Amino acid sequence: MKIILKIEGMHMCLIIFQKNSHPDYKLIVAANRDEFYERPTASAGFWQDHPEVLAGRDLSKGGTWLGLTKSGRFAAVTNIRKPGMDGTDKKSRGALVSGYLTGHTSPEQFLGSLEAEKDDYSGFNLLVGDQNDLFYLNNDGTSVEGVPDGTHGLSNHHLNTPWPKVVKGRSRLGEYLQSEGAMDPDVIFDILADSEEAEDNLPDTGLPKPLERKLSSPFISTPEYGTRSSTVILIDHEDNATFIERNFSKGVQTDEQRYSFRIE
Numbered sequence: 667m668k669i670i671l672k673i674e675g676m677h678m679c680l681i682i683f684q685k686n687s688h689p690d691y692k693l694i695v696a697a698n699r700d701e702f703y704e705r706p707t708a709s710a711g712f713w714q715d716h717p718e719v720l721a722g723r724d725l726s727k728g729g730t731w732l733g734l735t736k737s738g739r740f741a742a743v744t745n746i747r748k749p750g751m752d753g754t755d756k757k758s759r760g761a762l763v764s765g766y767l768t769g770h771t772s773p774e775q776f777l778g779s780l781e782a783e784k785d786d787y788s789g790f791n792l793l794v795g796d797q798n799d800l801f802y803l804n805n806d807g808t809s810v811e812g813v814p815d816g817t818h819g820l821s822n823h824h825l826n827t828p829w830p831k832v833v834k835g836r837s838r839l840g841e842y843l844q845s846e847g848a849m850d851p852d853v854i855f856d857i858l859a860d861s862e863e864a865e866d867n868l869p870d871t872g873l874p875k876p877l878e879r880k881l882s883s884p885f886i887s888t889p890e891y892g893t894r895s896s897t898v899i900l901i902d903h904e905d906n907a908t909f910i911e912r913n914f915s916k917g918v919q920t921d922e923q924r925y926s927f928r929i930e
Contacts, residue, residue: 679821679893680884681732681742681793682835682857685800686815688843693797695899696839696854697742698884699731702891703916710897710911710923716768720909720925722895729760732897733767734909738796738929740899741766746806747822747871751789759790766794773801777810791820797901797929817843823869830864831884851898851910858896860884861917887917905929 679700686692699722701707706725713719721733732742741763745752766776773794780792784805791804793813800813802825817840818825819832826832838857864882868875886892893914900908909925 679744679881679886680831680835680858681744681820682818682832682839683793683800684817684839684843685813686798687817691849691900691902693740693800693899693901694839694843694849694854695732695740695742695897696835696858697732697897698858698886698893699895699897700881700886700892701894703894704890705894707894709895709913709921710909710925712925719764719767721763721767722911724758724760727758727760729758729762729764730767731760731763733763734899734907735767736927736930738798738901738905738907739767739794740796740800741792741794743793744791744820744822746789746791746804747869747873748789748806749872751806753788756788757786759788759792762787762790762792773799774810777801777803781809791822791825793820797905797907822871827869828867829869830867830882834860835884849900851900851908854898855896855910855912858884858893858898861887885917889916892917901929 679698681697683695708723708725710722718736719733721730723730734740743759743763776794793800793802795801802813803810817836819836821829821832842853861883863879868878868882880888895911895913897911907927907929911923913920
């Protein structure tokens with residue numbers, strides 16, 4: 667598995683979410699962050715330097731991969747896994763998420779100003795918005811677009827590219843959201859914990875097929891690299907937010923952070 671060391675930078679490899687299409691919740695997010703085990707990380711919490719921001723933190727670059735603020739600002743990033751889109755001279759993707767969460771500009775303004783300098787960053791997919799509306803941008807040929815209502819998936823290509831983990835995650839979350847009864851975060855975490863590798867329809871990102879298969883499951887566990895955290899965010903129609911993060915070390919859960927607050 668040494669070849670996986672060619673995958674550089676901070677990653678979050680799966681985000682499944684629904685927007686404005688559930689009777690009880692306006693936003694439901696389920697996300698896995700995949701990263702090297704040795705990369706120093708702080709678990710989710712309200713930041714000391716920006717107390718309104720609830721997020722984990724990448725301690726090597728200072729940014730984050732996903733977060734929510736007390737005022738409802740939400741952002742998340744994944745990398746684009748494509749030859750030539752990363753480099754040591756590029757800015758950290760995590761700064762995009764923290765920049766939006768700690769700022770005050772509208773999502774459209776933030777992404778509009780980013781358009782001119784998006785090639786300064788390693789390959790990224792970026793979701794920004796709030797509990798009511800989301801916008802999407804990448805630096806692989808997609809300009810700013812609004813995310814329509816419905817259930818969506820994002821991995822390491824474009825929004826809703828039908829990679830096996832995206833297809834499976836969207837399908838399973840969509841089916842669960844149609845069921846009756848109260849929302850159970852544990853069921854959503856079970857969707858994120860799926861470690862079954864895909865047999866076919868693997869993407870071609872320049873990696874050897876055996877490695878591509880290892881990376882094809884929603885939850886990844888290899889000797890040096892894998893799913894470090896799973897996050898579930900629920901925001902209901904009264905703007906009550908629930909944020910739950912489970913952290914993992916080499917496939918074993920180490921802790922859980924749980925926060926609830928009313929978006930103001």
